[in-house]
Amino acid sequence: MTNEEKLREIFVEALGIDINQVTEDLAYNTIPEWDSIAHMALIAEIDDQFDTMLDTDDVLDMSTFAKAKEILVKYDVEF
Amino acid sequence: MSFFKLNNDKVAVITHERTYTYNEISRVEFKSTQKELVLILCENTIDILSTYVSAMNSQHAVMLLSADINRELLEDIIIRYEPKWIVGLESYDGYERSSEYLVRIENINMNIHPDLAILLSTSGTTGSQKFVRLSYENIRSNAESIIKYLDIDEKERAIMNLPLSYSYGMSIVNSHLYAGASILLTDESVMEKSFWSFAKDQGATSISGVPFTYQMLQRIGFTKMELPTLKTLTQAGGRLNEKLVKFFAEYAKERDKRFYVMYGQTEAAPRISYIPFEKVLEKAGTIGVAIPDGHLEVNESTGELIYKGANVMMGYAECLEDLAKSDELGGVLHTGDTATVDAEGYFTITGRMKRFIKLFGLRINLDEVEKKLESSFHIPLACTGSDDKLIIAIEQEIFVEPIKKAVEDLYKLHKTAYKIKVMDIPRFANSKTDYMKLKESCL
Numbered sequence: 368m369t370n371e372e373k374l375r376e377i378f379v380e381a382l383g384i385d386i387n388q389v390t391e392d393l394a395y396n397t398i399p400e401w402d403s404i405a406h407m408a409l410i411a412e413i414d415d416q417f418d419t420m421l422d423t424d425d426v427l428d429m430s431t432f433a434k435a436k437e438i439l440v441k442y443d444v445e446f
Numbered sequence: 447m448s449f450f451k452l453n454n455d456k457v458a459v460i461t462h463e464r465t466y467t468y469n470e471i472s473r474v475e476f477k478s479t480q481k482e483l484v485l486i487l488c489e490n491t492i493d494i495l496s497t498y499v500s501a502m503n504s505q506h507a508v509m510l511l512s513a514d515i516n517r518e519l520l521e522d523i524i525i526r527y528e529p530k531w532i533v534g535l536e537s538y539d540g541y542e543r544s545s546e547y548l549v550r551i552e553n554i555n556m557n558i559h560p561d562l563a564i565l566l567s568t569s570g571t572t573g574s575q576k577f578v579r580l581s582y583e584n585i586r587s588n589a590e591s592i593i594k595y596l597d598i599d600e601k602e603r604a605i606m607n608l609p610l611s612y613s614y615g616m617s618i619v620n621s622h623l624y625a626g627a628s629i630l631l632t633d634e635s636v637m638e639k640s641f642w643s644f645a646k647d648q649g650a651t652s653i654s655g656v657p658f659t660y661q662m663l664q665r666i667g668f669t670k671m672e673l674p675t676l677k678t679l680t681q682a683g684g685r686l687n688e689k690l691v692k693f694f695a696e697y698a699k700e701r702d703k704r705f706y707v708m709y710g711q712t713e714a715a716p717r718i719s720y721i722p723f724e725k726v727l728e729k730a731g732t733i734g735v736a737i738p739d740g741h742l743e744v745n746e747s748t749g750e751l752i753y754k755g756a757n758v759m760m761g762y763a764e765c766l767e768d769l770a771k772s773d774e775l776g777g778v779l780h781t782g783d784t785a786t787v788d789a790e791g792y793f794t795i796t797g798r799m800k801r802f803i804k805l806f807g808l809r810i811n812l813d814e815v816e817k818k819l820e821s822s823f824h825i826p827l828a829c830t831g832s833d834d835k836l837i838i839a840i841e842q843e844i845f846v847e848p849i850k851k852a853v854e855d856l857y858k859l860h861k862t863a864y865k866i867k868v869m870d871i872p873r874f875a876n877s878k879t880d881y882m883k884l885k886e887s888c889l
Contacts, residue, residue, distance in 0.1 A: 395638075403635035404877065407662055423667040427639040 370417075371446050374439070377416060378432060381409035395430040417444050448503040449563075449582060450623050456600060457628045460648050461492050462640070468626075474500035474546050476531060481558040482506045483527055483565075483769070484547075487513040487520075487534030488610040490633045497533045497546065498610060499623065506530075507558050507769065509565040509577065510611040512875070523575055527766050528554055557770040565763060566613055566712050578613075578712045579760040581773070585620055587756035588715040591737040592621040595720055596652075596678065596706065602627035603675075604652045605645055607634060612876060613716035614682050618654055636662050642671070649675040656683035658877030660690050669697045682708040682717075684878045685795070685817075689824055691730040699727065709733035709795070713779055715757040718742070719793060732792040733785075742793055744785050750799055751785035754778050784811075801881075803831040805863050810836060815857070822852060828871045830885045836864040837888045843868050 368376075378389045382400045395401050401409075410426055413419065413435070419442045421429070429435050436446050451468070452458075458468040474497050476484060484501040488494055488510055501508045509527065511520070513534055524538065532538060532548040541548035563585055565577040592598070604622050606629045608615030622629050630648050634641040636659060645653070653676065655663065660681055663669075679694060691707055698705035704723035707730075710716035719742060721734030736742040740755035754777055761774035784796045797813035812829040819827055819838065827840045827849075836859065838849060846866050853864055865888075872883035 403637040403662065404658065404873070406637045407658075407665060410665065423670065424639075426666045427637065427642070430639075 369446075370439075370444055371436070373416060374413075374432075374435060377409065377412045378435075381405055381412045389432055391431070391433040393432045413439070417442065419444070449505075449586075450499050450503055451626075452499070452503075454626070456626055458623065459492060459495060460603070460628060460630050462632060462644060466492060471499055472496040473503075476501060476504040476506050478506070478530060480556055481560065482530035482556055483509060483558065484531045484533065485509045485511065485524070485527070485529035486610075487511055487515065487532075489513045489534065490606065490610065490631050492631065493546075494534065494610065495619070495629075495631060498619070501533075502563065505560075507562045507565065510616065511567060512609055512611045514875075519575075526575055527769075528556075530556075557767075559760070559770055559772055561760065561772070562769060564616070565769075566611070566616070568712065568762070575764060577763045579763050579768070579771070580715050581760050584715040584757045584759060586624070587739065588617060588717055588737075589621040589624040591739055591755075591757070592617060592717055593625045594738040595722070596621070596680070598622060598625040598627055600626045602651050603630055603649055604628070604654070605630045605632070605650045606654075607632050607636075607641070608654060608656075609875075612683075613710070613712040614654065614656070617710075617716055635659075636666065636668070645676070646673065651675055652678035652680065654680045654682070656876050656878075657681070657686040657690075660686055660694060664690060664693060669694075669701075676703065678704045678706065680706045680708060682710055683876055687820055687824065688731045692727065695726040695730060698723065707734065711779070711781060713759045713781075714753060714755070715759065717757070718753050718755075718779075718781070721792070725792075729792050732788070732794045734793070735791055742787075744787055744793070748799070749784040749786075749796070751781045751783045751793065751795070752778065753781055803836060805834070805836060805859065810857070812836075815853075818856065819849060819852060823849065826871060828879045828881070828884055830881060830888055831864075832889055834863075835889075837867055838864065839867045839869050839871050839884060839888065841868065841871060 375389045379386050382405045384400050410421060425438045429438055452471055455467045455469055457465055458471055459466045484506050486498055530550050535548055538548055540551055542551055561581040562579055563582040564580040568576045568578060598621055604618055606618050610616055630650055632644055694705050705726055706720055706723055707726055708720040710718045717737050719734045719736050721729050743752050745752055758775050758777045758779040761771060763769055782799045784799060785793045786796055787793050797811040801812040803810050816829045825845055829838050831837045849866055853859055867888055872880040874880050
């Protein structure tokens with residue numbers, strides 16, 4: 368599985384949504400499933416699966432799927 | 447006489463868009479020849495807040511509901527309680543649209559008790575049609591107690607991002623407007639960047655949160671943020687695990703801030719007790735002492751925590767006729783929680799009266815099991831069960847074996863008497879465990 372697929376799968380699991388909903392511009396608070404509670408789960412799952420410890424700004428900045436990839440690159444995750 | 451005093455030029459509300467003085471809060475008119483019911487679908491906007499304040503000042507009864515309430519439930523509530531005005535809805539059968547609200551076309555004779563001020567749902571967004579009836583005196587006395595122990599003055603600027611339809615959110619609004627202080631009104635959560643720029647730019651002096659808020663605050667590294675104007679943190683809306691209480695208590699001590707752990711129930715408008723901030727490390731795990739002018743005691747025979755005070759609700763309402771009822775409780779609230787009290791008068795909740803199961807005739811308190819396991823493992827978990835099985839729901843597979851061992855050690859239970867289920871624990875919007883749903887999905 369590529370990192371992109373892995374991240375997509377994390378979004379599906381943490382937000383409880385369909386894989387087709389995970390587009391580049393899927394954004395925080397634009398669907399009821401991606402609220403602050405789901406965001407916590409999302410961050411925990413990302414940290415867990417990519418073995419990262421995202422810092423404050425990155426947790427708060429991770430507001431779209433595209434942005435998540437951009438942030439993870441900083442943690443040496445390749446896409 | 448007006449409930450909230452609005453004739454002054456102090457800052458009342460700050461939104462992301464602008465600042466409003468008390469004088470600038472719009473006066474929304476609710477005209478009728480009799481006392482009526484105003485239904486407000488709450489969002490944290492200046493329009494909704496102004497409507498709430500105006501409705502309170504108009505002496506009509508106000509029903510506060512969450513704007514994302516299930517549509518079917520909302521319809522049942524409208525049919526059952528026949529509000530004269532509905533705020534926050536575009537249209538509804540039998541109602542006419544005017545600029546600020548919908549007005550019922552047909553006139554109906556209403557009989558609403560003159561003391562009745564606010565109706566709050568007993569179960570948040572998932573809801574029932576059962577409401578807590580709060581009087582003006584309930585609201586006033588609780589606001590005054592809160593002002594006293596939190597030491598709220600006119601310079602206070604409280605971030606208000608909890609729903610107004612939730613008793614904790616409502617009490618923040620009431621106590622601050624009552625004290626002539628300011629409210630920073632937003633719907634954003636602490637997970638959003640703009641929440642923090644709003645708090646910093648507007649010089650927030652206090653933040654309030656439920657247990658889940660504090661889990662989020664810990665995860666985002668809140669304790670490393672520079673928030674020089676912030677001086678008070680309050681926590682209510684459920685038990686925060688002791689580890690986190692201590693974490694934030696240490697932070698507050700180091701940074702010269704005040705961290706208040708509080709306990710309450712909607713039935714008490716809602717505040718009942720608090721831990722004085724200088725005692726929070728020493729008394730972590732307790733619910734503290736009664737609020738000023740309130741009284742707590744443990745019933746000797748049942749172990750139930752009993753609260754007495756002027757903020758105890760008038761009673762419940764399950765239909766329109768109930769709105770005519772006067773005070774039924776006489777200032778005494780049976781909390782339904784069991785508790786103990788220490789030598790210094792600090793109370794500790796030990797469980798709920800009704801969350802018991804019987805295994806082989808043995809009474810098992812589900813909350814005690816939960817508390818015990820939480821304190822050993824520090825993971826999200828919840829217990830439910832029937833009279834033949836204890837069910838422990840957890841979210842991480844890796845804890846199944848250690849919890850099995852702990853349960854067998856602690857409670858000497860045979861493996862057929864309990865089950866550990868790995869699942870997403872169902873929660874309400876306020877992050878409290880939804881035990882009804884949990885039970886349904888487990889049994």
